[in-house]
Amino acid sequence: MYRFLLTSRWWGINVFVLLAIPFCIFMGSWQLSRFQARVDSSHQATKQVETDRTEAARPLAELLPVDQNTSGRQTTATGRYGKQLLVPDRQLDGKNGYYVLTLLRTDDGKALPVVRGWLPGKPDAAKAPAAPTGEVTVTGSLQASETPGDNGVSAQGGLPSGQTAAISAASLVNLVPYHLYDAWITLDKGDSGMTAVPASAPANTGLDLKAFQNLGYTGEWFVFSGFVVFMWFRLLRREVEFARDAELGLVPEDENDENEEAAHATV
Incomplete structure (x- = not known):
């Protein structure tokens, strides 16, 4: 058979x-x-973000270019604040709001995007606190330039003047009159009463799509x-x-x- x-x-x-x-x-x-492996990487990256907060801040030049090892590290930079922009549609603690992003002009002729804090509601330039004048030294977590469309970063175009969808040199180059670092920092403590924006884990280390x-x-x-x-x-x-x-x-x-x-x- x-x-x-x-x-x-x-x-x-x-x-x-x-x-x-x-x-x-x-x-x-x-x-x-x-x-x-991505799950393990996500857990390790989350722990690394917590560890980075307790480390001593290092000069910006020592941590560039940003990679998975330097993203989230504490850094410090000195300069004078210049043009200010708002970053809409950013959530924090389940609430929608916006970042207040100010360009810090350093002595080497470049500008470093600094997220000074988060405010709830729709972007309103009148409510965004003005940046301190004179020379300042900032300390915060180093972050890699964002890519529109990834990890919740909006790819929306045609925003009103004074706003940007993504925090990156490519997105800001036509909005500010400075040479830019391909990086940005978020302050450890929110400036002028704003809520500090937590550092995010490096790219390709989270449980993404x-x-x-x-x-x-x-x-x-x-x-x-x-x-x-x-x-x-x-x-x-x-x-x-x-x-x-x-x-x-x-x-x-x-x-x-x-x-x-x-x-x-x-x-």
């Missing part, structure tokens, strides 16, 4: 199944390991391996039924041939 397993067609089916199942399991396990894509791919690979096994048993049962019916004379030879051809076409 099972002599059909020795045919070339079934040899091909069996070889495919024996290769496909371990391949699917391997790919699913690999995607799962990628997700787990890519992390959950890895988890989704894990499920897809495991489901596909189960589907391969299901189809193998389905074809096997179909062939056994045809063979049993043929032995009992319940299926004419011609009809049996047609059924076999239909089974071949299904594969």
Whole structure:
């Protein structure tokens, strides 16, 4: 009854199944390991942000360019405040509001974007406290330039004058008359009564969309391996039924041939 397993067609089916199942399991396990690595990275990054707050601040020049090792580190810079902008649609503690962003002009001729704090409600330049005058020294957490569309950063264009959607050199270059650092800092203590903006974890270390894509791919690979096994048993049962019916004379030879051809076409 099972002599059909020795045919070339079934040899091909069996070889495919024996290769496909371990391949699917391997790919699913690999995607799962990628997700787990992102989970571990997220936990480590969160702990690192807390650790960075207690470290002594270092000069800005020592921490540039910003990378995963320097993002979130305490830094200090000296200069004079210049142009001020508002960053709308920023949430803090579940409330919607905006950042007050002021450019700090340093002695080397560049300007450093400084988030002096957060205010609730819609952006209002009249309510945003003016920056201190004269030379100031600021201390805060170093952050990498934002990318519009990532991690909740708005990609909205056409904002009113005096506003920017993202805090990055690319977004600010046409808004301010300064050469810019490709970085920004958020003050440890909110300036002029504003709420301080917490530092965020470095890019590609959180549980973002890519992390959950890895988890989704894990499920897809495991489901596909189960589907391969299901189809193998389905074809096997179909062939056994045809063979049993043929032995009992319940299926004419011609009809049996047609059924076999239909089974071949299904594969």
